[in-house]
Ligand SMILES: NC(=O)C1=CN([C@@H]2O[C@H](COP(=O)(O)OP(=O)(O)OC[C@H]3O[C@@H](n4cnc5c(N)ncnc54)[C@H](O)[C@@H]3O)[C@@H](O)[C@H]2O)C=CC1
């Protein structure tokens with residue numbers, strides 16, 4: 001199943017609960033604009049390479065469209081469309097004044113030098129600068145991109161439209177970025193994991209956790225949960241998965257990764273297993289924090305964790321979701337679980353517009369407040385309607401967007 005079709009299935013399940021009219025479903029599911037551009041750059045060796053870049057602006061009923069920029073070789077229009085629509089529901093679930101967008105470039109970033117990536121980023125912005133802006137569409141980091149890429153975006157956009165740090169979030173702290181943005185998605189995953197554990201009466205202390213992906217999101221989720229005295233028994237990245245039933249020393253793994261260009265390859269002191277095996281470990285909480293579609297109908301029945309926190313976007317396919325639901329697994333959906341990132345991006349944008357820097361304490365406190373509220377509203381809806389947390393989160397998000405569409409008028 002294609003990625004956008006999967007999101008549509010989740011959407012329609014929630015829309016059915018809300019008795020939403022077909023005409024409104026069509027309004028909400030149809031992206032506002034889809035941009036596909038050629039990005040041609042010269043490599044360091046003098047050869048010329050061409051990539052395809054996308055920006056999908058899904059919905060702006062609740063405010064400027066917001067969403068990350070993914071650098072990954074599997075990026076295509078359908079995936080970006082799906083991710084953009086998730087952003088629309090996500091910003092609504094946490095009730096921040098944004099719509100949804102997403103971008104991507106089909107590239108293997110690790111095979112390019114820093115200078116080459118800078119050229120690619122600037123060329124991409126040359127092609128899309130007219131459709132982004134602090135009041136229209138605000139990019140941010142996603143898989144394969146980072147704060148440095150965001151700094152290049154700010155700089156390149158400024159060449160056309162004048163200096164404006166609010167055009168992009170997730171920038172380096174030294175360049176109008178927000179203290180705490182980098183940790184925010186993983187921290188949010190941690191905060192929400194603790195909330196869910198509490199709700200189902202489980203003590204987080206000693207709780208066993210497996211995290212797939214040790215990038216921006218997975219690393220900070222593992223760190224936060226370790227600091228909360230949970231036992232992180234497995235972590236992974238593209239090089240493989242690392243397992244120790246006694247619990248891993250996460251700070252040691254972070255130091256190792258930092259010393260090895262953000263890679264765990266060769267990490268010792270843990271058993272090397274595969275990423276597929278990690279997903280099937282007998283743990284209390286499984287946190288997929290890398291790619292989409294990793295839990296599918298092929299492996300869902302073998303997943304043993306009674307709790308799955310979707311730190312990645314779309315890690316569970318609809319067919320797998322049905323199997324997990326049947327088994328009574330609690331799945332905290334992406335549009336809530338990883339919403340800490342876009343929430344902190346919103347704080348950064350506010351900071352940029354006011355030219356007034358937030359303290360880390362303020363960022364953490366407000367992040368906790370926004371996520372807690374979204375979690376409680378979702379939990380309440382799920383209990384009221386006897387639906388899964390995913391359907392409840394979609395209900396919360398799509399009814400807020402539908403309300404904005406109705407209030408704003410469609411003609
Ligand atoms: N960065 C952010 O603020 C947000 C990210 N997300 C989502 O979280 C997920 C991870 O994003 P980031 O941590 O930012 O990306 P990242 O690029 O910083 O890290 C990705 C991690 O996944 C690993 N990985 C890549 N391919 C893999 C594979 N086939 N098997 C196992 N591991 C693999 C990489 O080695 C790396 O450790 C993505 O789905 C992204 O859309 C969601 C919300 C916000």
Ligand SMILES: O=C(O)CCC(=O)C(=O)O
Pocket residue numbers: 066067068069090138139140141142169170313338339341342343345
């Ligand atoms: O921080 C942002 O604006 C967007 C983050 C993002 O792309 C996501 O939540 O999937």
